[in-house]
Amino acid sequence: MGPVSGTQKSVVIVGGGPGGYEAALPAAQLGAKVTVVEREGLGGAAVLTDCVPSKALIATADFMDRFSAAERIGVSFDGAPSDQGVRARLTDVNARILRLARAQSVDIRDKLLDAGVEVLKGAGRLVRPGVVEVATGVDSVESGEEPAPSAEERRAGTRQLDADVILIATGARPRVLDTAVPDGERILTWQQIYALPELPEHLVVIGSGVTGAELAHAYLGLGCQVTLVSSRDRVLPGEDQDAATVLEEVFRGRGMQVLNRSRAQGVVRAGDGVVVTLEDGREVKASHALLAVGSIPNTADMGLEQAGVHLSASGHIEVDRVSRTSVPGIYAAGDCTGVLPLASVAAMQGRIAVAHAMGDAVAPLNLGRVSSNIFTDPEIATVGVSQADVDSGKVDARSVMLPLTGNPRAKMQNTTHGFVKIFARNGSDTILGGVVVSPRASELIFPITLAVANRLNVDQFASTFTVYPSMSGSIAEAARQLHTTQGD
Numbered sequence: 001m002g003p004v005s006g007t008q009k010s011v012v013i014v015g016g017g018p019g020g021y022e023a024a025l026p027a028a029q030l031g032a033k034v035t036v037v038e039r040e041g042l043g044g045a046a047v048l049t050d051c052v053p054s055k056a057l058i059a060t061a062d063f064m065d066r067f068s069a070a071e072r073i074g075v076s077f078d079g080a081p082s083d084q085g086v087r088a089r090l091t092d093v094n095a096r097i098l099r100l101a102r103a104q105s106v107d108i109r110d111k112l113l114d115a116g117v118e119v120l121k122g123a124g125r126l127v128r129p130g131v132v133e134v135a136t137g138v139d140s141v142e143s144g145e146e147p148a149p150s151a152e153e154r155r156a157g158t159r160q161l162d163a164d165v166i167l168i169a170t171g172a173r174p175r176v177l178d179t180a181v182p183d184g185e186r187i188l189t190w191q192q193i194y195a196l197p198e199l200p201e202h203l204v205v206i207g208s209g210v211t212g213a214e215l216a217h218a219y220l221g222l223g224c225q226v227t228l229v230s231s232r233d234r235v236l237p238g239e240d241q242d243a244a245t246v247l248e249e250v251f252r253g254r255g256m257q258v259l260n261r262s263r264a265q266g267v268v269r270a271g272d273g274v275v276v277t278l279e280d281g282r283e284v285k286a287s288h289a290l291l292a293v294g295s296i297p298n299t300a301d302m303g304l305e306q307a308g309v310h311l312s313a314s315g316h317i318e319v320d321r322v323s324r325t326s327v328p329g330i331y332a333a334g335d336c337t338g339v340l341p342l343a344s345v346a347a348m349q350g351r352i353a354v355a356h357a358m359g360d361a362v363a364p365l366n367l368g369r370v371s372s373n374i375f376t377d378p379e380i381a382t383v384g385v386s387q388a389d390v391d392s393g394k395v396d397a398r399s400v401m402l403p404l405t406g407n408p409r410a411k412m413q414n415t416t417h418g419f420v421k422i423f424a425r426n427g428s429d430t431i432l433g434g435v436v437v438s439p440r441a442s443e444l445i446f447p448i449t450l451a452v453a454n455r456l457n458v459d460q461f462a463s464t465f466t467v468y469p470s471m472s473g474s475i476a477e478a479a480r481q482l483h484t485t486q487g488d
C-alpha cells in the first residue's frame with residue numbers, strides 16, 4: 001500500500017470478525033488506508049469458534065440423522081453401517097471442523113491482503129479519539145507496515161496507529177457462572193467443545209436459547225444422551241412460540257430430556273462426571289455440562305469510556321442506525337453493540353459504518369428485514385415482524401399458519417413436523433414477516449425476505465409460480481389464504 005496522501009482517509013478496525021473484516025473491504029475499495037487489528041484470527045469468533053464450527057457440527061449430526069430416518073422410508077443397509085450402528089468418531093469430526101474453520105479464516109485474510117488491507121496481529125485499545133494502540137508482541141505484521149514501527153514501539157511490543165475513522169468490532173465471549181467454572185474437559189463453553197476427545201456419554205446443556213438448542217440438537221444427533229436445562233416455560237424463549245413448541249416436541253420425541261422452568265445454580269466435577277445443581281435443589285448427574293447462558297461484550301479495558309464512548313449497563317457500545325458511537329469518528333459494529341447478535345447484522349453494521357464515514361451512499365440499518373435461522377431439525381427461520389409484535393398490538397397485522405403435513409413434497413420427504421406462517425399488514429396487505437419451520441428453512445425464508453424487503457403484497461406473492469411439488473408451494477398457499485376480497 002502506498003503512503004497516505006493528503007486526502008486519503010485512514011481507517012483502523014479493531015476486531016477481525018464479520019463486523020470488522022466485512023467493513024475493511026469496502027473501506028479499501030473506497031480508497032482508504034485500512035488496518036485491521038485482530039488478536040486471534042481473521043473471521044473472528046464467528047469463523048473460529050462460534051457460528052462456523054457449530055454449523056459444521058450440526059451438518060455432521062444431520063448426516064447421521066439421515067441413516068436413522070432411512071428405515072422409515074423403506075431403506076435398510078446390508079452389512080455396514082447399520083449392523084454395526086452409525087457412530088460419530090468425534091476426534092475426526094472435530095479435526096474436520098477445525099480444519100474447515102482455519103481454512104475459512106485464511107481465505108478471509110488472503111482476501112483482505114489482496115485488497116491492500118494491512119492486517120496487524122495484536123490487541124487494540126483506544127488511547128484517545130483518533131489513536132489506537134496495539135499490543136503486538138513480535139512478528140505481528142502480516143503485510144507491509146507503513147510507517148514501520150519505531151525502535152521504541154518494537155521494544156514495547158506496541159504500535160500506535162493514527163486514524164481518521166475507528167471501527168470497534170470486538171465481538172463478545174461466552175458468559176460463565178461463578179458457580180460453574182469451565183475446565184475445558186467436563187464443564188465446557190461452546191468454544192471448548194471442539195477439543196473433546198470423545199463423545200460425551202450424557203451431556204447437560206444449560207440454557208435453551210439459540211446456542212443451547214442448536215448444540216443440544218447436534219449432540220443428540222451425534223448419539224449422546226442429552227438433558228436440556230431451560231429456565232423458561234419452553235425452549236427458545238425469544239423466538240416464535242409456535243415454532244418453539246414444535247421443536248420441543250421433536251426434541252422430546254427423539255429422547256432428549258427437557259427440564260423446563262429449571263435454572264442451573266452451579267456445576268461441579270464429581271469423579272468421572274459432573275453434577276448440575278438446579279435452583280430448586282434437584283441434581284442432574286452427567287458426564288459433561290455445556291454452558292450456553294449468553295454472552296458478554298468485549299468492551300472492558302479498551303479505553304472506550306475514557307475516550308467518551310457511551311456504554312450501556314450491560315457493557316455494550318451504544319450506536320445509532322449508521323453505527324456511530326457517542327464520539328465523532330468512532331463507530332462500532334457487531335456483538336459488541338448488542339443490536340442483534342448475528343453475523344449478518346454485524347457485517348451490515350460494519351459496511352454501513354464505513355459507507356457513512358467515507359461519505360458514500362448509506363441506508364440506515366433496518367432490523368425489520370433481517371432474516372435468521374436456528375439450525376435444528378426442523379430448522380426455524382424468521383424474518384420481519386414477530387407474532388409477539390402482532391399479539392401486543394405493536395403492529396396491525398394478521399397471520400396465516402399452514403402446517404407442512406399437507407404439503408405433497410413434505411410427505412414424500414417424510415417431513416412430519418413444521419409449518420409456514422406469514423404476517424400481512426391489515427389494510428395494505430403488505431407482507432411484513434414470516435416464520436418457516438422445516439428442513440432447509442434457512443433457504444425457504446428467502447422468498448419471504450424478498451417480499452418483506454420489497455414491500456410485496458400477498459396477492460403479488462401468491463400469484464408468483466412455485467414448482468410442483470415443492471415446500472415453497474406452502475408459502476405461496478399461506479399468502480393466498482391471506483387474500484382479502486373487497487369489502488373484507
Ligand SMILES: Cc1cc2nc3c(=O)[nH]c(=O)nc-3n(C[C@H](O)[C@H](O)[C@H](O)COP(=O)(O)OP(=O)(O)OC[C@H]3O[C@@H](n4cnc5c(N)ncnc54)[C@H](O)[C@@H]3O)c2cc1C
Nearest residue numbers: 015017018019039044045046123124171334335341342343
Ligand atoms: C454458538 C454460536 C453459533 C452462532 N451461529 C450463528 C449463525 O449460524 N448465524 C449467524 O448469523 N450468527 C451466528 N452466531 C452469532 C455470530 O457468531 C455473531 O453475531 C458474530 O460472531 C458477531 O461478529 P463480530 O464481528 O461482532 O464478533 P466476533 O465474530 O466475535 O469477532 C470479534 C473479533 O474481535 C477480536 N477482538 C476482541 N477484542 C479485541 C481487541 N481488543 N483487539 C483486537 N481484536 C479483538 C476477537 O478476537 C474476535 O476475533 C452464533 C453465535 C454463537 C455463540
Ligand SMILES: NC(=O)c1ccc[n+]([C@@H]2O[C@H](COP(=O)([O-])OP(=O)(O)OC[C@H]3O[C@@H](n4cnc5c(N)ncnc54)[C@H](O)[C@@H]3O)[C@@H](O)[C@H]2O)c1
Nearest residue numbers: 207208209210211212231263264292293294341373374375
Ligand atoms: N443460528 C444462529 O444464527 C445463532 C446461533 C447461536 C446464537 N445466535 C445469536 O446469539 C444470540 C444469543 O443466543 P444464546 O443462546 O447464546 O444466548 P441467550 O442469552 O439468548 O440465551 C441464554 C439462555 O440461557 C438462559 N439461562 C441463563 N442462565 C441460566 C441458568 N443458570 N440456568 C438455565 N438457563 C439459564 C437464559 O434465560 C436464556 O434463555 C441469539 O439471539 C442469536 O442472535 C445465533
